[in-house]
Amino acid sequence: MxxxxxxxxxxxxxxxxxxxxxxxxxxxxxxxxxxxxxxxxxxxxxxxxxxxxxxxxxxxxxxxxxxxxxxxxxxxxxxxxxxxxxxxxxxxxxxxxxxxxxxxxxxxxxxxxxxxxSLRKLGVPGEEEFAGRGVSRCATCDGGFYRGKHVAVIGGGDGAVHEAMTLSRVAGQVTMVCRSPLKARREHIDKLDARDNVRFVWDSEVTAIHGDMKVTGLALRNLRSGEVSELACDGVFPFIGIDxxxxxxxxxxxxxxxxxxxxxxxxxxxxxxxxxxxxxxxxxxxxxxxxxxxx
Known part of the structure; x- marks a missing residue:
């Protein structure tokens, strides 16, 4: 009762x-x-x-x-x-x-x-399995674990750009995987563009997160050509919108x-x-x- x-x-x-x-x-x-x-x-x-x-x-x-x-x-x-x-x-x-x-x-x-x-999930194999072992949704909380390493940020809105900016201060390399051109505010994009350790993979989506004990990379698919590729990385930060x-x-x-x-x-x-x-x-x-x- x-x-x-x-x-x-x-x-x-x-x-x-x-x-x-x-x-x-x-x-x-x-x-x-x-x-x-x-x-x-x-x-x-x-x-x-x-x-x-x-x-x-x-x-x-x-x-x-x-x-x-x-x-x-x-x-x-x-x-x-x-x-x-x-x-x-x-x-x-x-x-x-x-x-x-x-x-x-x-x-x-x-x-x-x-x-x-709540942050929208990618809904791909490996996302739940590697949560806390390479998959994170808080650059401020977890960025320090990736000092000097390669991380991938998924998304192109304000949230994703903000996470990429935060991570670029500690990570050796930040790769943004974007389905379309960036949708963030211009001032945020300009700040990100000034970072020399940030690169972009355009017109692409994540189809799987790979790893063993922790994340080792991503499977990507180009939305225009259908080409499948692999991106080696140590951490993944999905920021594809709010549910x-x-x-x-x-x-x-x-x-x-x-x-x-x-x-x-x-x-x-x-x-x-x-x-x-x-x-x-x-x-x-x-x-x-x-x-x-x-x-």
Missing amino acids: ARRLKNLEEVAVIGAGLAGLSAARQAARLGRMVTLFEASGLYGGLVATLGEVEDLPFPGTWSGQDLAMHLLEQSQKVGVRLIDAAVERLELGDRISLADANGATYAPDAVIVATGG TANPLVAACAGGDPRIFLAGAARAGFGGTGIEAMAEGVSAAEAAHRFLSGSK
């Missing part, structure tokens, strides 16, 4: 990325009782893997982890309650019913869904006025850190107005 807790929260925030942390802090600052749920323990979400967060509206240089910890500390100072557990069930009846992975149930008056996204699919978001598709979406959980999200923070604040203010009886 589920263990019921006293309903201490008016607002439940699901997800502690930049949007969720900003939403929780703002809702608490507006006088609401707030409970924040985070399944992974990775506060800040994907931004926590960045060595530097750009385009922030305040001075200084911030790593993703520093920014996340700052928002977390600010949230705790204004009374946000943290639950390190996934939300496994969300039911929208006359009262909202929410259950976490620990078997506790809650009945918030409003819910802000800020579940963010925002989440069953909780699907459960909120009916437009219930008690549910608010923020960040990557919302269709049309722009993808930057400052947008995530702004959307979290906006969602908190909308929830506050709803609970106050304002339109």
Whole structure:
């Protein structure tokens, strides 16, 4: 039987990325009782893997982890309650019913869904087998293991270019495998172009990751010619986009006025850190107005 807790929260925030942390802090600052749920323990979400967060509206240089910890500390100072557990069930009846992975149930008056996204997988042989043994999704976390070695970054968007820039500072060689021309911002491309240890394999996709005890190389296929080739490397960093699919978001598709979406959980999200923070604040203010009886 589920263990019921006293309903201490008016607002439940699901997800502690930049949007969720900003939403929780703002809702608490507006006088609401707030409970924040985070399944992974990775506060800040994907931004926590960045060595530097750009385009922030305040001075200084911030790593993703520093920014996340700052928002977390600010949230705790204004009374946000943290639950390190996934939300496994969300039911929208006359009262909202929410259950976490620990078997506790809650009945918030409003819910802000800020579940963010996860890095999309390549879906090729060897990807799961060599996870943590040459396959990584965090250059800031794991780049030091590849000092002087050859690594491959898969993708051509802002995330991939950012990872390649970070890795180029420690790796001997960085090869970017791209299906199409780079889609990153021009300023990022120009910075990458200035690195003399970065090269590109164009119009190609990864078909397999090879190795023994650890990664030794990739199988590639040229999308234009169909030619198959091998790329020897010591590490692989796939950054081919963000998957925002989440069953909780699907459960909120009916437009219930008690549910608010923020960040990557919302269709049309722009993808930057400052947008995530702004959307979290906006969602908190909308929830506050709803609970106050304002339109």
